Amino acid sequence: MIEPPLLRIGELSRRLGVSEHVLRAWERRYGVLRPVRSAGGFRLYSETDLQRIRRMQAFLSDGLSAAEAARAAVNEERSQPVAPVGPTSGLAAEAATLARALDGYDEPAAQAALDRLFGTLTVETVLRDVLLPYLHELGERWKNGAASVAQEHFASNVIRGRLAGLGRGWGHGQGPQAVLACAPDEQHDIALLAFGVVLNRHGWRIGYLGASTPVDDLVRLAAATHPDLVVVSATRPERLAPLTAQLTRLAGTAPLALAGPGATSELADTVGARLLTGDPVTAAQNVRAR
Numbered sequence: 617m618i619e620p621p622l623l624r625i626g627e628l629s630r631r632l633g634v635s636e637h638v639l640r641a642w643e644r645r646y647g648v649l650r651p652v653r654s655a656g657g658f659r660l661y662s663e664t665d666l667q668r669i670r671r672m673q674a675f676l677s678d679g680l681s682a683a684e685a686a687r688a689a690v691n692e693e694r695s696q697p698v699a700p701v702g703p704t705s706g707l708a709a710e711a712a713t714l715a716r717a718l719d720g721y722d723e724p725a726a727q728a729a730l731d732r733l734f735g736t737l738t739v740e741t742v743l744r745d746v747l748l749p750y751l752h753e754l755g756e757r758w759k760n761g762a763a764s765v766a767q768e769h770f771a772s773n774v775i776r777g778r779l780a781g782l783g784r785g786w787g788h789g790q791g792p793q794a795v796l797a798c799a800p801d802e803q804h805d806i807a808l809l810a811f812g813v814v815l816n817r818h819g820w821r822i823g824y825l826g827a828s829t830p831v832d833d834l835v836r837l838a839a840a841t842h843p844d845l846v847v848v849s850a851t852r853p854e855r856l857a858p859l860t861a862q863l864t865r866l867a868g869t870a871p872l873a874l875a876g877p878g879a880t881s882e883l884a885d886t887v888g889a890r891l892l893t894g895d896p897v898t899a900a901q902n903v904r905a906r
């Protein structure tokens with residue numbers, strides 16, 4: 617069984633000894649709380665949220681600023697293995713099952729685990745708390761030789777396929793329009809897909825261009841279709857830095873946001889874009905139409 621989300625904000629506040637006002641500010645600013653919605657629309661917080669804030673409090677008492685403490689608490693969680701021995705929650709157990717299936721090239725078992733996860737938890741929770749951390753951790757294993765290129769390709773293709781499926785029909789509707797693209801030479805588009813899935817669930821129409829998109833094409837598209845937001849994502853600063861002039865032109869044509877580990881606040885300021893910070897789910901939840 618997947619554990620249900622546990623606590624309303626008042627109860628979370630009581631258990632942690634932190635005011636609701638401060639918890640909401642930490643959630644909004646640092647993405648350190650990841651509530652799911654109850655059927656009645658209330659935000660519900662899990663044991664994982666509670667533990668994350670406890671770690672943040674420990675870092676605060678070590679003298680870190682709130683932003684640093686939040687980042688440290690999230691990073692510490694990320695560096696823990698996806699499949700802990702003796703899983704303590706349904707989500708962890710299901711994440712472990714998925715990880716085993718993906719690592720073992722077992723597509724049917726992976727799809728079944730994904731079915732169970734998406735059938736029980738919100739899309740946002742599955743993306744933010746299972747799939748994106750799994751991918752990150754897979755990259756670390758690949759880097760230190762513990763996972764092969766084949767395992768990484770297999771797992772990322774299964775996950776990418778699921779996300780692309782979730783995006784089916786996301787161009788329909790009347791909501792604001794977002795155009796999503798990776799920088800030239802950038803092949804990593806799964807985080808951008810996840811961002812699009814969540815943005816669409818918040819009412820946006822998505823025009824998805826994906827990997828390695830020329831910025832001049834984006835300028836032409838933006839001039840022709842007047843999107844409410846264009847997002848350009850990159851994993852390395854070198855993919856964006858040589859494009860300052862084109863990105864400035866793009867930001868003059870449509871509201872522009874830069875995203876991913878390659879996007880810096882300096883470059884965003886220089887070209888007149890906003891910077892999307894945090895994980896793709898939280899970033900999408902925080903986007904406002906102009």
Ligand code: B12
Binds near residue numbers: 772900
């Ligand atoms: C899957 C994968 C691939 C797939 C991508 C498939 C696809 N369609 O996306 C393929 C096989 C193509 C690939 C290729 C390569 N990859 Co690769 N890849 C990965 C892997 C395992 C997962 C990527 C992913 O989706 N991550 C999920 C995101 C959400 O996690 P994240 O990267 O930690 O991002 C955090 C934030 O930056 C933010 N974020 C990231 N992107 C976005 C986007 C938006 C819109 C927002 C709002 C936020 C946001 O969210 C996260 C926080 O929650 C990562 C490992 C990793 N750390 O991610 C390596 C990784 C990104 N790859 C890496 C490398 C080195 C490569 C190659 C150079 C390998 C090679 N020698 O060919 C090529 C480069 C290809 C290219 N030109 O772009 C390195 C990059 C190191 C660096 N800083 O440059 C990583 C980090 C692996 C590692 N640990 O070393 N890769």
